[in-house]
Amino acid sequence: MRISNKCSMALHILVLLAEFTDQKLTSEQIAKSVGCNPVMVRNLLLKLKEAGLVATRRGIGGSVLMKSPEDITIWMVYQAVDASSFDGFIGLHPNPSLQCPVGKNIYSLLENPYGRIKDGMREAMEAITLQQLLDDYDINMSQSGSPPS
Amino acid sequence: MRISNKCSMALHILVLLAEFTDQKLTSEQIAKSVGCNPVMVRNLLLKLKEAGLVATRRGIGGSVLMKSPEDITIWMVYQAVDASSFDGFIGLHPNPSLQCPVGKNIYSLLENPYGRIKDGMREAMEAITLQQLLDDYDINMSQSGSPPS
DNA sequence: ATACGATGTAACTATTGAAATTACAAGAGA
DNA sequence: TCTCTTGTAATTTCAATAGTTACATCGTAT
Numbered sequence: 001m002r003i004s005n006k007c008s009m010a011l012h013i014l015v016l017l018a019e020f021t022d023q024k025l026t027s028e029q030i031a032k033s034v035g036c037n038p039v040m041v042r043n044l045l046l047k048l049k050e051a052g053l054v055a056t057r058r059g060i061g062g063s064v065l066m067k068s069p070e071d072i073t074i075w076m077v078y079q080a081v082d083a084s085s086f087d088g089f090i091g092l093h094p095n096p097s098l099q100c101p102v103g104k105n106i107y108s109l110l111e112n113p114y115g116r117i118k119d120g121m122r123e124a125m126e127a128i129t130l131q132q133l134l135d136d137y138d139i140n141m142s143q144s145g146s147p148p149s
Numbered sequence: 150m151r152i153s154n155k156c157s158m159a160l161h162i163l164v165l166l167a168e169f170t171d172q173k174l175t176s177e178q179i180a181k182s183v184g185c186n187p188v189m190v191r192n193l194l195l196k197l198k199e200a201g202l203v204a205t206r207r208g209i210g211g212s213v214l215m216k217s218p219e220d221i222t223i224w225m226v227y228q229a230v231d232a233s234s235f236d237g238f239i240g241l242h243p244n245p246s247l248q249c250p251v252g253k254n255i256y257s258l259l260e261n262p263y264g265r266i267k268d269g270m271r272e273a274m275e276a277i278t279l280q281q282l283l284d285d286y287d288i289n290m291s292q293s294g295s296p297p298s
Numbered sequence: 299a300t301a302c303g304a305t306g307t308a309a310c311t312a313t314t315g316a317a318a319t320t321a322c323a324a325g326a327g328a
Numbered sequence: 329t330c331t332c333t334t335g336t337a338a339t340t341t342c343a344a345t346a347g348t349t350a351c352a353t354c355g356t357a358t
Binding site (some may be wrong): 006033046075089093109120123132 | 152153155156157158163164165166168181182183185191222239240241242243244246247249250251252254255257258259262265266268269270272273274276277281282285286289290291298
């Protein structure tokens with residue numbers, strides 16, 4: 001298993017929502033900025049909504065952040081949009097021999113070490129907030145810019 | 150990008166080599182235990198050899214560990230067999246809009262946070278040795294067993 | 299009340315990357 | 329020299345991911 005582009009896309013979306021609070025951003029506009037399909041954006045927004053990070057509006061359209069950027073960690077975003085990839089994001093070979101004492105035990109052998117690796121990763125993700133990204137953004141962009149295109 | 154099965158397979162191979170030092174293990178036998186193709190095993194052994202972790206013998210066949218299990222970390226193994234996946238193992242969407250100020254900067258925005266996540270992962274990997282796996286193995290397997298099948 | 303523009307959601311297709319497979323050259327004994 | 333094994337490239341298969349199409353549903357404005 002593995003970590004897809006979804007986390008990066010979701011962070012991109014959240015940065016957009018945080019930066020352009022003054023205007024309505026539709027999935028179409030967001031997709032332009034992210035460089036992907038609007039349906040993908042909608043699916044991501046749905047997941048973020050289920051996690052309570054954003055609110056979307058049917059009919060009129062547009063999405064808004066529902067938490068302060070200091071309270072949104074990368075871990076929350078990742079869990080929201082790609083949770084299933086975490087458990088087992090280090091690939092396991094699927095057919096170890098049950099006849100071999102090593103093959104029979106390899107999964108349980110790797111469980112603890114891999115768990116520690118994932119812990120290290122999770123802790124790092126929990127320590128980074130959306131606000132930190134925004135701070136970097138403000139540093140990189142002294143002048144304000146216009147949204148998508 | 151992502152972490153393939155190679156790391157798990159390579160660890161499996163190293164555990165085999167460490168446990169069955171008394172007999173010659175060919176890529177064919179190892180493949181039986183790992184449950185994969187012998188060519189894949191050879192490719193992994195080649196990489197492990199380049200990294201100085203094992204030695205292989207043409208003609209006569211067989212592979213042996215070249216370092217003490219205490220001196221082999223998961224990080225070394227991972228780097229040996231799947232290094233290229235690490236830089237960028239968190240997927241990035243490939244076409245952010247350069248017209249949008251966020252899209253234009255998203256890569257540099259994510260660089261630092263993602264670097265910290267990878268650091269967390271790398272540090273955890275560096276802290277786990279093959280010997281620790283072997284210790285777990287000995288706990289799980291009080292009785293000795295026979296190799297592959 | 300109805301038309302319109304947006305989201306919500308399923309189904310399908312295309313694309314990509316990993317693993318398996320095939321094939322064969324080359325080294326090291328017996 | 330024959331045979332077994334490793335070394336290595338090329339090809340095929342397969343699964344996962346992203347993109348696409350299609351359409352129902354909702355809210356608002358006219």
